[in-house]
Amino acid sequence: MTTAPHDESPPRHALTVLGAGVMGVGITVLALGHGLPVHLVDVDRELLDRAGDRIDGELRLAELMGALPPGISPGELVTGTSLKAAAGATAVIEAVTENAATKAAVLSEVSALVRPGTPLITNTSSIPVDELAGALERPEELVGTHFMNPPYLIGTAEVVRGPRTGEPAMAAVTSLLAALRRRAVVVRDAPGFVTSRILHPMINDAARVVEEGTATAEAVDALMQGCLGHPTGPLRTADLIGIDNLVDSLRVLHERTGDDGCRPSELLVRLVREGRLGRKSGRGFYDYT
Structure with a gap:
């Protein structure tokens, strides 16, 4: 099921984004660039302060690349460390670390703070939405929306409807994505949904090819680009996702599906151990220094 990506007169939204990591920053840039006010929340004040500079830089980049609508002033950004900021939001997007227990705890606390009817959106790459919905006071308000990185450059978002997700929440998320000029493709709930269930094991296999000495990372990516039409190559994509995030997602997939192809390769695990997490x-x- 696909919804229209544009809305001539989208309703006003006031977002709270939880998590000032790579995805939280990217989602914030997308919203601000479309004129929506955002309250960005993270428990780490130092991370929040750094996020402000990154957001400014990425807003400029998005504008230079023509990824933002012309003639719209950026929305107002407010940052803070308290989840109480979510109380007045029209929608809350959770983008904390890809750990089910952490996400469930944050969503549970936020669910008790927001007005009934406020959609709660979990930006997860692999954790089933219904697994998280059990932590909410009103599980029908939870929707999964998997933004790709960077969200302000990728015009499609994977929307995951859990078994308990209600029609009002789906309508609210569809309206929000229309205001962000994003095409929403709705899928059913499952570990990894569609994008991660296909992409992440492929990246894992690409890493195994390098680990086994069959080819270099550059050769793998060149072949996947030149022969199979992958836009960046799987290993450059891994660097963009964040190799730590990729390993977390693969572990979730392996635990929930039993698919041994999702067990993180030793090379990916070693890169995380060495702090080689990709672009960030x-x-x-690859080296980005």
């Missing part, structure tokens, strides 16, 4: 750390499969 300056080094991953």
